[in-house]
Amino acid sequence: MGIFKELGLREIINASGKMTALGASAVTDDIAQALKDAAQDYVDIDELMEFTGKVIAESTGAESGCPTCGAAAGIAISTAAVIAGENLSLIERIPNTAGLRNEIIVQKGQLVHFGASIGQMIQIGGGKVVEVGQANKVEKDHIEQAITDKTAALMYIKSHHAVQKGMQTIEVMMEVAQRHGLPFIIDAAAEEDFQQYITMGADIVIYSGGKALEGPTSGLICGKKELMEACRKQYKGVGRAMKVGKEAMVGLVTALRQYPLKTHNAEQQIARMTNLCNKLESIEGLTCSVKQDEAGRAIYRAQIHVDEQKTGFSAEKVLHLLEAGNPAIYLRHHYVNVGILSVDPRPLLEGQEDIIAREMIRILSGG
Structure with a gap:
């Protein structure tokens, strides 16, 4: 029973x-044992977070990584990171970012509800959502013309919930972001390929740890070293309310190491x-x-x-x-x-x- x-x-x-409402995934015996072992022992959380970030980097091909309690938290933390960086005074202001460079550009057909609102997750991280184009049609010009001196990043939502036609591609958004010297974030929560978007050149990529990875309730952010350092710093601010525990980090590490063996x-x-x-x-x-x-x-x-x-x-x-x-x-x-x-x-x-x-x-x- x-x-x-x-x-x-x-x-x-x-x-x-792999639905959050039903508990996402059922983990393997090895992951379950790792969760049990972690729950019954002690560790320096900062050291564990840094170690987990290294495993994330090894698994994704990114420069560095940051564990989270889920992909939704990853959106909020990534947003806060591109706005506040490692500046503790700004970190402690999140989500109050009035006067800061805080605008996050998202294609209108990708501002979806996944059990909560993508826009709300961005706002929790201090971002001001700038939706571009129409629900079923976005032109490159819509993206270009939305960029101002307040733009903090461009974000792409890779999801079955999002409109699948009429949107600009990842490549187009990335090219625009790079030309303007802006971070490009991809929410790839349920995606199966943990290296694809880093290889393409994305600055930040967010995944769920409990969906395709079939790990515990958790998430991971991977990307450029300085941005991942900024992500980890958010645990001194808004990230504290969504902190990831020792059990989830150890389970995530175990799942990441098992993943290449899956067929x-x-x-x-x-x-x-x-x-x-x-x-x-x-x-x-x-x-x-x-x-x-x-x-x-x-x-x-x-x-x-x-x-x-x-x-x-x-x-x-x-x-x-x-x-x-x-x-x-x-x-x-x-x-x-x-x-x-x-x-x-x-x-x-x-x-x-x-x-x-x-x-x-x-x-x-x-x-």
Whole structure:
């Protein structure tokens, strides 16, 4: 019996992905042991933070790194770092940055809600959000013309939540930032490649430690040495409210060292999701196919279209009935408004796709 079931909480089948609301990732035994060992011992936190920063640098190819309690904290800390630097008096002013160079330029279609607002995370770090262009169309000129003597950085949000078309590319934003001598920040929270954006030339890149990395609840910032020193300094200011503990840092280090040993299991994902689709196709009104992740990652999900006219159930109704059960089944529901539900195979334990198929068939058959 799992710990949560022992506590009287419902069993969860997570088919929605590495979602914060469901605990992000289930860690390996090695990471779990590292968390336990760290929790039962003592360390100089500053020394551990510096050591963790070195491991982050080794893993990402960056000059240096800074651990955080999550990617959202990484946005706030990175914002504070490009505004206040290592100046303690300014660090202690964050988020009050009136009169300072504090504007952060973001494309309008990337100011998304990921469980909280990207804009709010920037504001916590003292940034004044400058959104450019329109929700579905941004021109290079929009970015260029937004730059003033108050601009502190340009930020790019690499996320499935963000608008995927009509935005300017990373390369374009980076070129503009470099030409104007401004830091370029990429929020790559759920991305799988921990070296790509540093190799491209980004100054600061932010990742979640609990998503693709499958580490504990944590995050990491990597980038230029002086900027990472400034990020670590923010723990004397706004970062104190989002401090990262010894357990998370040790777990993060362990996860980073394990990550190169992992292999993509695309073929297995496709096989499992094809099996699910074959079962669901027996229900009139359900159309199921295997689709690659919208952001181009090596993730292959089952995409289920629920025809309300034929099934008598809306996709939203099916979703709620699955979530209300025990075990509670959580599907990916970003497109539920157009009748589409998705199953992410990555968090599923062996055979759980069969339970999902069985429960969907039971619900739609009136069982």
